[in-house]
Amino acid sequence: MERIPILKMGDFLLVTIQVDLYDQLAENLESDLINTINKHNSRGVLIDISAVSIIDSFMGRILGNIAVMAKIMDAQTVVVGMQPAVAITLVELGLSLNGVISALNVEKGMDLLRAKMYNGDNEGQIDDNDDE
C-alpha cells in the first residue's frame, strides 16, 4: 500500500507530502506519524504541504487530528507551505484548522519548532479547543 515517508531529524519528524492525498493515504499518515512519535520520543513534527494542490474537509480534519494527537503525546506540529489557493478554499469551505500551527516555509517552520522546544514556552500557543 502507498505510504508517505516520515523522516527523523534529531528530535523532530519531517513529512513532505509530494503526492495528491486521498482518504486512505491521509489516514495511514495519521497513524504512522503517531506511532513514529512514540517510537522516537519525538518532540516536534513538521509537515510540508507545499506540493499539495487540494485539501478538502476530510484531509483538513486529518491535519487537525494529527496536531491534537501529537500534542497529547507532547510533540508540537507545524504545517508549512500551504498554497494560497488552498488556504482560501479551506476557509471558504468552512474549515478553519483551529489548533494547527503553521509557518510559511520549512525553514521558518523549523525555527518555530526549535523556539517552542527550547523555550518550553506554551503561552504563545494557539488554543487547542476545537469545535470540529
Add this chain to the structure above:
Amino acid sequence: MITTTNKEEIAIIKEQDVVPMRNRVRDYGVKVGMSILNQTKLITAASELVRNLLKYGGGGRVIVEEVTNGRDKGVRLTFIDNGPGIVNIELAMKDGYSTGKSLGLGLPGTKRLVNEFDIKTEMGVGTTVTIIKWKNG
C-alpha cells in the same frame, strides 16, 4: 442557455479513482482558462462530492463537461450514484450536519465553492448532484 462543448464520463468504484478524476477536472479547468484559485475551488468541491458518492452512494460515475453560456466558459460536473438517497435534504445542506463521522461541511461547503449547485435525490433510486464553476465565477 448552457451548451456543452466537450464531455466525458468517469467511473468511480474505489477510493483510488478519486485522484485521476481530480486530475481530469483540473485539465478541464485549465482548458477553459480558469485561474488557479477557481481550479482549486472546483477540484475541492469535486473531492467532497466524490467522497459522498463513494461513502453513501456505494460508487457511481462523474460526468465532466466543458460548457458555455455564451458569455463565459465553465466546467460542469455531475455526480450520479444509485445509493439509498438522502433522507432529509434540508438537513444535509446544513453546516455541521452529518450522519457519518465527518464534519458535515461536505454539501454546504461545496455549495459555497461553486457558482451553481443542484441536488436531486430519490429514496431507493439514488442521488445526482450537479455543479458548475464558471471561468470568471
